[in-house]
Amino acid sequence: MTIGIGILLIAVGAILRFGISTVATHGIGVHTIGDILMVVGVLGVVLWLLVWAPWAPRARRRHTVYREEVPPDEIPPARRYPDETTPIRRYPYEDEYRR
Numbered sequence: 001m002t003i004g005i006g007i008l009l010i011a012v013g014a015i016l017r018f019g020i021s022t023v024a025t026h027g028i029g030v031h032t033i034g035d036i037l038m039v040v041g042v043l044g045v046v047l048w049l050l051v052w053a054p055w056a057p058r059a060r061r062r063h064t065v066y067r068e069e070v071p072p073d074e075i076p077p078a079r080r081y082p083d084e085t086t087p088i089r090r091y092p093y094e095d096e097y098r099r
Helices: 003-019 029-053
Strands: none
Touching: 003 029
16 A cells, blocks of 8 residues: 555545534444544555655665766867857858858
């Protein structure tokens, strides 16, 4: 049982227990069913927190990252930018449209 199902059982049990006001039903105790669903939901949430929560993925888990030092001769060359003499083309096929 996940925590979502446990909370859903608690909500449905609370609706059956506190939201329905019946005087008598034949053979079915709606308030008792609501109590049972709330107890099962609470047990499910508590057991999930005790058993599964320690292994649940955490959003802010910290990891140690180790980097290897790369010798300077193995570093890839940096991006080369065009010098001032190279014309900058802003549009593809720009030369064809200038004719």
